[in-house]
Amino acid sequence: MSIEHRDDTGARFGMWIFLYTEVILFGGLFILYAVALAKFPQQFAEASHKLNIYFGAANTLVLLASSLTIAMAITAVQRNKPKQAMVLCISTIVLAIIFLINKYFEWSAEIGHGIYPGSEHLAEMGPGITAFFNLYYFTAGLHGLHILIGGTLIGVVTVFIAKGKVNSERYTLLENSALYWHLVDLVWVFLFPLYYLIL
Amino acid sequence: MTHTPLKNSGFYSESPRSGILGWLLTTDHKRIGIMYLCCIIVMFIVAAILGLALRLELIAPGPTIMGAQTYNATFTVHGIIMIFLVIIPSIPATFGNLLLPIHIGARDVSFPKINLISWYCYIAGGILAIFSIFSGGGAPDTGWTFYVPFSTQTTTNVNLAVMGAFMLGFSSILTGLNFVTTIHRLRAKGMGWGRLPLFVWTLYSTAWIQVLATPMLGITLVLVLLERVFGAGLFDAARGGDPILYQHLFWIYSHPAVYIMILPAMGVISEIIPTFSRKPLFGYWAMAISSLAIAFAGSLVWAHHMYASGMSDFAILIFSFLTFVVAIPSAIKVFNWVATLYKGSIQLAPPMLFALAFIFQFAIGGLGGLALGAAASDIHLTDTTFVVGHFHYVMFGGTGFAFFAALHYWLPKFTGRMYNHKIAVISWGLMFVGFNVTYMSMQAVGIMGMPRRYYDYLPEFQTLNVVATIGSWVLAVSLAIMFINLWNGIRRGAPVGKNPWGGATLEWTIPSPPPLENFGEEDPIVTKGPYDYKGVVADEY
Numbered sequence: 138m139s140i141e142h143r144d145d146t147g148a149r150f151g152m153w154i155f156l157y158t159e160v161i162l163f164g165g166l167f168i169l170y171a172v173a174l175a176k177f178p179q180q181f182a183e184a185s186h187k188l189n190i191y192f193g194a195a196n197t198l199v200l201l202a203s204s205l206t207i208a209m210a211i212t213a214v215q216r217n218k219p220k221q222a223m224v225l226c227i228s229t230i231v232l233a234i235i236f237l238i239n240k241y242f243e244w245s246a247e248i249g250h251g252i253y254p255g256s257e258h259l260a261e262m263g264p265g266i267t268a269f270f271n272l273y274y275f276t277a278g279l280h281g282l283h284i285l286i287g288g289t290l291i292g293v294v295t296v297f298i299a300k301g302k303v304n305s306e307r308y309t310l311l312e313n314s315a316l317y318w319h320l321v322d323l324v325w326v327f328l329f330p331l332y333y334l335i336l
Numbered sequence: 337m338t339h340t341p342l343k344n345s346g347f348y349s350e351s352p353r354s355g356i357l358g359w360l361l362t363t364d365h366k367r368i369g370i371m372y373l374c375c376i377i378v379m380f381i382v383a384a385i386l387g388l389a390l391r392l393e394l395i396a397p398g399p400t401i402m403g404a405q406t407y408n409a410t411f412t413v414h415g416i417i418m419i420f421l422v423i424i425p426s427i428p429a430t431f432g433n434l435l436l437p438i439h440i441g442a443r444d445v446s447f448p449k450i451n452l453i454s455w456y457c458y459i460a461g462g463i464l465a466i467f468s469i470f471s472g473g474g475a476p477d478t479g480w481t482f483y484v485p486f487s488t489q490t491t492t493n494v495n496l497a498v499m500g501a502f503m504l505g506f507s508s509i510l511t512g513l514n515f516v517t518t519i520h521r522l523r524a525k526g527m528g529w530g531r532l533p534l535f536v537w538t539l540y541s542t543a544w545i546q547v548l549a550t551p552m553l554g555i556t557l558v559l560v561l562l563e564r565v566f567g568a569g570l571f572d573a574a575r576g577g578d579p580i581l582y583q584h585l586f587w588i589y590s591h592p593a594v595y596i597m598i599l600p601a602m603g604v605i606s607e608i609i610p611t612f613s614r615k616p617l618f619g620y621w622a623m624a625i626s627s628l629a630i631a632f633a634g635s636l637v638w639a640h641h642m643y644a645s646g647m648s649d650f651a652i653l654i655f656s657f658l659t660f661v662v663a664i665p666s667a668i669k670v671f672n673w674v675a676t677l678y679k680g681s682i683q684l685a686p687p688m689l690f691a692l693a694f695i696f697q698f699a700i701g702g703l704g705g706l707a708l709g710a711a712a713s714d715i716h717l718t719d720t721t722f723v724v725g726h727f728h729y730v731m732f733g734g735t736g737f738a739f740f741a742a743l744h745y746w747l748p749k750f751t752g753r754m755y756n757h758k759i760a761v762i763s764w765g766l767m768f769v770g771f772n773v774t775y776m777s778m779q780a781v782g783i784m785g786m787p788r789r790y791y792d793y794l795p796e797f798q799t800l801n802v803v804a805t806i807g808s809w810v811l812a813v814s815l816a817i818m819f820i821n822l823w824n825g826i827r828r829g830a831p832v833g834k835n836p837w838g839g840a841t842l843e844w845t846i847p848s849p850p851p852l853e854n855f856g857e858e859d860p861i862v863t864k865g866p867y868d869y870k871g872v873v874a875d876e877y
Contacts, residue, residue, distance in 0.1 A: 147520075148446075148447075150517050150520060151450075151514070151517040154516055158513075158547055158551040159551070161548060161549075161551035161552055161555075162551040162552075162555050164551075165556060166555060168585070173576065255568050260575065263576075264576030265576055267569060267575045267576045268569075268570070268575070271568040271570050271576070274568075275559070275568070275570070
């Protein structure tokens, strides 16, 4: 196209619709959770107590902090402070990596106890606990994948800020990446109580 | 016909890049539409040949040209290709891309690059689906619905097919997202919601379903894949899962998906009928709102696929009622098309003939849908060839015919050349007869009790099966004639002007084929409705 077309509102609008599709994607897993919980309330409580609440709580704090840094990055770009914005974006990425490392140790410990999808040990614990851990691994796994994607996206945006392609005049890409990051955060805000706290 | 060169070649010759890269890296909605069109027609021909083989197998009881396993794989691949690679993208991805921006007076869609990415997702999905036939443990044999527990246990190559369907879903989401944003943001000056062509309204409804429902298919297919890879058991009752839940999750997407397939077809018909009746569409707002109503109500009826799966009677009652509710907006559409024809100055050009066949066949298919939606009759009819016949009536007799109508209506616009009308009418006539003979026989033999998805059957079903198979050959011949005629039209047809049919929507005000930027330097200003035929005259060709 020779005539450049720019529509920031349209780009944000599109992103919101995309976020909606993500909600539905996770929604399928939440439906499975709801049905399984109704079927096996006691086993779910029992299985939930096997999870390490400190890992979960730490990761919740890490993600909430990362949402703050990425939101501050937008303000920094708006105020035309690219260096500050880059520092904030990189902090977000670092927090994302901390989340994943934390997750790695948590999962390693559980897998070390013989709890993973399809394991013999899990099968011996009965259908309710199996269902809980299957859902736990798949939902948290899908969420972890989103952390990876979101982190990569923010990495790309950081490069763009460095090159001046994202600046105080034009920062929809950063806003959209931040929206995506907030969604990833928000999903965890639901996952944490459902799997660690309320049962 | 003599070969006359076109005066202008529009977007075919204008491109920032030359040669094949000008196509593969294009962000022009028209080029992307043409690329979709080529792929979809190739896929249609492949899957139609598979369908023909299925019909040939059923010409006599017992194995004739293939055995049980081959038959299972053939109907599965026929279904996967036809559903995910042909019907779902057929009208929205080709004619939606070609026409939506022009219909609303825009230069392109909101996100041209995402539009191209969605085409590549389609190609990736297509390649995975085709690979699944030839690699691993053989072609998938689960049926296109991938029902568990069979799909998590079979040794055939379900993994690749599921990944293919996932990619195609992603492509569909991106197209939907693009269309919704485009319709909201890029309407030309004067193009209010009340002046949108009905085709745009149906694309809008479709796009919402694509965005809202497709992710559910995505997660369901991912779970099937995880079941197969990790053996987790989320859909396995012995390990705390629930196989019925798979069916719920699958149909939460796949029932709205049939409206993804049929709504744009209704839009095409709503464009063609007024043009060839020389009358404004009867009940514009009723038509527009009923599109949204179908999209909404259609999202609430998924469990009517599962009456025989062991749901509670109360749930069956609710879903049966909701299914009947969908019939209301559908009937509004049929009555409004007929009311548009009433006292119109009807011109039986090829697109109009396809559109009339659509109304006839869609009405039969739709009423058959009510027989399946009522729990009492469904218990008798479920899993018989009546279901297969019904589905082909709405999907092939409906969407397929609308797609062919759209080809006959809009190809001259986008190629600048007209096909031979006489041959087009012959192919339409043969297709109409072949189609109805094939699928009416399937419905009849289904009512007699013949189950679907068997390569073999009892001898008393043979007469109708032979009739259906003969019908399928007539259908195949007519399809061949139609495609050859359209191809010859594209290559050597007489050049057409801006407005060969006398349509009043915006695409008929610009050259055929349209230039790269659709409307030239100035953005168009819309001053009249899409069906205001006052002063609109068809060009001679």
